[in-house]
Amino acid sequence: MARDNQELLIRGARTLGLQLEEEAQEKLSAYFKELCKWRRRVNLIARETPEPQIIENHFLDSLTLVPLLNQPGAHLLDVGTGAGFPGLVLACALPAVRFTLVEPRQKRVSFLRHVIRTLGLEHIEVVQDRIEAHSSQWQGRFTHITSRAVAEPTNFLPLIGPLVTPETRVLLMLANEAPLAGIESLSDGGWQVRAEHHLRLPFSKAPRLLAEIGRVDGT
Template sequence: MSDDVSRETPSVPVVARRVFASDRLGLVERYTQLLATEGVVRGLIGPREAPRLWDRHILNSGVVAEALPAGASVCDIGTGAGLPGLVLAIARPDVQMTLIEPLLRRTTFLEEVVAELGLENVTVVRGRAEDLHGERTFDVVTSRAVAPLDRLLGWSMPLVAPDGALVAMKGQSAVDEIAAVSELLRTWRCATPEVRTLGDEILDPPTTVVRVEWSDPSSIGWPLARVSSRRAERRPRRSKREVS
């Protein structure tokens, strides 16, 4: 990936050392530089966002790593330029991350970043979340600013394994969105959503996430999720950095 873009990139804030391990800080710094240069040129990040990438995007996404179980399989739907999925894959090399994004220019950028940073725990899939329904399930399905919770449930829950969870980054509307989907949650036999704030002692404001699990892993309410769970056991895993 070219370094010929002449644009000032934001410096690493001191607080980043509390979010990322020292041996991962160089990787996330390089990713941030690529977002501020190539990402802006390709229209993936707005020019006004470049100076505030760390505060508004990188650190905000990075603290979600504490919500991921050790060794988890994670799917980030509508990942865009890799937020939060690519940040989480850098922060947590123990997880296997699948990035789902329908636009070619974005998946091309993601593939180039993954190759440059040598992230062997990342798979890039060009497509929509629905394309994997009935094909794969994951321990955690993440998203950031993708859609209201009603639509997000329909896209995400069929990808959530019986013992897994949806972990969606949300803002102040989280509680209202949960109230608006109470009937859907009961119909699909989802557990009562949990609203959590992450990075309380690090970020101001902290990151808010909504976590949704199945109420009974042995009796999933979403029929397609039951099918995908069975199929996932029979299908081989996709190769690293695969684009379909």
């Protein structure tokens, strides 16, 4: 990562209230470099996306979850992680948290595993599959579940419902509040909005809503 891009990442993180350790900066820089290299031949992100936009829309947007995960024993499931957003970015910043990334597309999985090997990340696992294949054996395995792009919340929550216990927190990354409207009336029942965190991305000032969703006891 060029010096100006690294400074942009550090400054953006600081604006979000995050102080990135030097090791995290180095890992994120190496990840960014590999992403820019691989996107020329693999459909990871839009090829024409300017580098400062990659930093804000993918890296800094992913880092907004850090305060919600930085706790003992946390284990995040990232469903349909794509090129590693948010799971792989978060793994670079949170070495004490465990991560499981699920992605069905082989080329993206190859990229993820390459980056993980390159960075020496031992607290992250990549599973090439669809989440539906693991709904029974993974129930209660994760403290947190998220996804940036798989589906609208009213579709995503029933999809992961079999994995969720009352102790699990589902972290929804949204651009506005509208998708929250139908959550508590979903046909499978038992969903509740536990907390909402409103913020803006550092440079574009685009609004973001992080919603913590939980199961009601007994459902």
